[in-house]
Amino acid sequence: MYRPRTRAGPEDRGWGCAVPSTVLLLFAYLAYLALGTGVFWTLEGRAAQESSRSFQRDKWELLQNFTCLDRPALDSLIRDVVQAYKNGASLLSNTTGMGRWELLGSFFFSVSTITTIGYGNLSPNTMAARLFCIFFALVGIPLNLVVLNRLGHLMQQGVNHCSSRLGGTWQDPGKARWLAGSGALLSGLLLFLLLPPLLFSHMEGWSYMEGFYFAFITLSTVGFGDYVIASYLLSDTRKPNRDWQILER
Amino acid sequence: MYRPRTRAGPEDRGWGCAVPSTVLLLFAYLAYLALGTGVFWTLEGRAAQESSRSFQRDKWELLQNFTCLDRPALDSLIRDVVQAYKNGASLLSNTTGMGRWELLGSFFFSVSTITTIGYGNLSPNTMAARLFCIFFALVGIPLNLVVLNRLGHLMQQGVNHCSSRLGGTWQDPGKARWLAGSGALLSGLLLFLLLPPLLFSHMEGWSYMEGFYFAFITLSTVGFGDYVIASYLLSDTRKPNRDWQILER
Ligand SMILES: [K+]
Ligand SMILES: [K+]
Numbered sequence: 001m002y003r004p005r006t007r008a009g010p011e012d013r014g015w016g017c018a019v020p021s022t023v024l025l026l027f028a029y030l031a032y033l034a035l036g037t038g039v040f041w042t043l044e045g046r047a048a049q050e051s052s053r054s055f056q057r058d059k060w061e062l063l064q065n066f067t068c069l070d071r072p073a074l075d076s077l078i079r080d081v082v083q084a085y086k087n088g089a090s091l092l093s094n095t096t097g098m099g100r101w102e103l104l105g106s107f108f109f110s111v112s113t114i115t116t117i118g119y120g121n122l123s124p125n126t127m128a129a130r131l132f133c134i135f136f137a138l139v140g141i142p143l144n145l146v147v148l149n150r151l152g153h154l155m156q157q158g159v160n161h162c163s164s165r166l167g168g169t170w171q172d173p174g175k176a177r178w179l180a181g182s183g184a185l186l187s188g189l190l191l192f193l194l195l196p197p198l199l200f201s202h203m204e205g206w207s208y209m210e211g212f213y214f215a216f217i218t219l220s221t222v223g224f225g226d227y228v229i230a231s232y233l234l235s236d237t238r239k240p241n242r243d244w245q246i247l248e249r
Numbered sequence: 250m251y252r253p254r255t256r257a258g259p260e261d262r263g264w265g266c267a268v269p270s271t272v273l274l275l276f277a278y279l280a281y282l283a284l285g286t287g288v289f290w291t292l293e294g295r296a297a298q299e300s301s302r303s304f305q306r307d308k309w310e311l312l313q314n315f316t317c318l319d320r321p322a323l324d325s326l327i328r329d330v331v332q333a334y335k336n337g338a339s340l341l342s343n344t345t346g347m348g349r350w351e352l353l354g355s356f357f358f359s360v361s362t363i364t365t366i367g368y369g370n371l372s373p374n375t376m377a378a379r380l381f382c383i384f385f386a387l388v389g390i391p392l393n394l395v396v397l398n399r400l401g402h403l404m405q406q407g408v409n410h411c412s413s414r415l416g417g418t419w420q421d422p423g424k425a426r427w428l429a430g431s432g433a434l435l436s437g438l439l440l441f442l443l444l445p446p447l448l449f450s451h452m453e454g455w456s457y458m459e460g461f462y463f464a465f466i467t468l469s470t471v472g473f474g475d476y477v478i479a480s481y482l483l484s485d486t487r488k489p490n491r492d493w494q495i496l497e498r
Contacts, residue, residue, distance in 0.1 A: 036355075040378060041350065041351075043378040044373055067317060068318070120369050126293060147278050220390060222367035
């Protein structure tokens with residue numbers, strides 16, 4: 001009967017000890033965030049300011065060339081464009097499709113949801129789809145973890161199998177295990193981080209660094225959605241990718 | 250010396266057994282994805298089509314009202330707007346700021362990166378910021394996990410502490426543990442899923458369901474970025490949120 005009470009002793013002390021070290025940890029966390037904030041602010045703030053200025057210049061030219069347009073009309077058009085873009089609509093004149101919610105886009109969205117990457121270049125706009133999305137993720141995210149876990153085990157077993165075979169032929173299991181492990185790590189890095197950018201540069205016209213950035217942001221499941229593969233299949237506004245870069249300058 | 254070989258036996262069998270069940274699991278995974286694809290396609294495709302149509306109608310009206318604008322000029326303007334929006338620029342006339350990469354935006358971006366939520370309403374556009382982002386995430390994501398883990402332990406200890414106290418007064422440790430556990434679960438649900446939407450509806454003008462959807466998408470670290478808090482601080486194009494909904498119709 002008294003056991004729970006005597007057990008409470010060390011737990012009490014544990015709580016008292018854990019709080020100050022947690023405060024320290026939180027300080028380190030906040031300092032790290034402050035570092036990130038400062039660096040991103042410095043690096044991106046200037047570029048965004050430059051982009052704003054160049055866009056305002058473009059707008060000014062447009063207003064001078066098309067004298068029938070006035071500032072409020074243009075601003076309301078800009079708001080409309082951004083809203084329609086976020087809704088996944090087709091924006092350009094020559095397309096009459098379903099925008100970005102075609103079959104392939106829906107599949108892509110499903111994958112990005114259950115892997116928790118969530119690129120967000122597509123997101124549900126109807127309440128029904130949002131509700132379904134919640135239930136879909138509730139089952140899908142654990143299912144995805146089970147599948148990844150199983151594939152990981154299978155690869156682990158493959159590596160063990162290789163290392164035991166090597167160990168058998170070389171008579172040195174320790175070295176064989178080390179070799180198989182480093183071989184697996186290297187091939188994993190090559191397969192998921194270093195080779196895909198080459199493929200993307202061919203398929204998407206990205207630079208190697210852009211492809212590497214995309215691969216890292218995807219594998220870490222951060223998924224900003226600034227780069228998305230097969231965008232020419234998913235979206236009409238992204239199709240003339242290279243034209244845009246010309247327009248941008 | 251022969252040990253590695255005899256050990257290889259069950260691993261071989263394990264591999265042979267694991268493959269068919271993995272194939273079955275992959276089938277279930279693909280079937281689940283197909284289900285999601287079908288439902289999202291049905292629910293969202295129609296809405297996106299409607300949004301495309303309404304946007305095309307708006308464009309048509311605009312072209313009729315402003316006769317000096319032609320179709321190619323408007324399309325090139327639309328591309329410019331989408332590109333500038335993605336670059337995080339200020340789009341409206343009355344703003345001359347740094348767009349969305351202000352200090353608060355950079356902090357928000359840092360948090361969203363290391364929690365792997367990655368809303369993506371902001372994403373780095375310069376190569377320097379992208380490289381820094383990769384290193385920032387490489388250290389920051391584990392750091393974030395350590396912090397969350399520590400906070401989780403602290404809460405666990407708090408719950409144990411409560412349950413042992415309850416057990417001491419009630420003389421029934423089993424029931425006390427059950428009560429403390431369910432109390433913790435309930436308060437966690439309330440704190441992170443059910444109460445925040447009320448706050449969002451006050452701060453952001455969202456409906457309860459929208460707030461719940463945002464809370465779920467954030468806690469699951471999917472982070473589509475379609476809903477983002479404090480958007481009136483982060484972005485100028487999002488400021489007139491209610492006006493947009495009027496414009497949309
Ligand atoms: K994410
Ligand atoms: K995301």
